[in-house]
């Protein structure tokens with residue numbers, strides 16, 4: 781059974797064009813979901829329903845894909861997304877200590893958003909710069925050889941004044 785399109789979500793014209801271009805190609809669902817997540821930072825339910833409608837696939841199939849691939853998020857991340865690398869090199873360089881300290885500073889744990897919506901934090905696999913371990917990213921900015929002592933300053937840099 782296919783679902784009705786919701787009226788409450790607006791896609792950018794770029795996303796509209798992308799879906800139109802990929803609509804009939806094999807493997808389109810994952811490509812489209814990637815673009816949706818790029819646009820919203822996660823997959824809002826209304827967007828999943830809209831994608832189901834436009835691609836003519838069952839909503840259950842979409843949620844099957846979203847929940848199978850850890851890359852896809854079902855909840856909105858903070859305005860600043862902090863990713864702490866927990867790949868082998870970073871783990872060995874005590875990346876976990878960074879997570880614990882960030883939990884103290886932010887007052888939230890992994891995969892949670894601060895009350896003001898400013899920050900969310902997640903542990904990720906190798907981000908590809910192991911020589912800089914331990915590594916964390918805030919949005920697209922990369923911080924290497926991070927110490928616990930540097931964390932308050934890094935967080936303050938991104939907190940809205």
Ligand code: FES
Pocket residue numbers: 865866867868869870871905906907908909910911913915
């Ligand atoms: S393990 Fe952290 S960057 Fe590779």
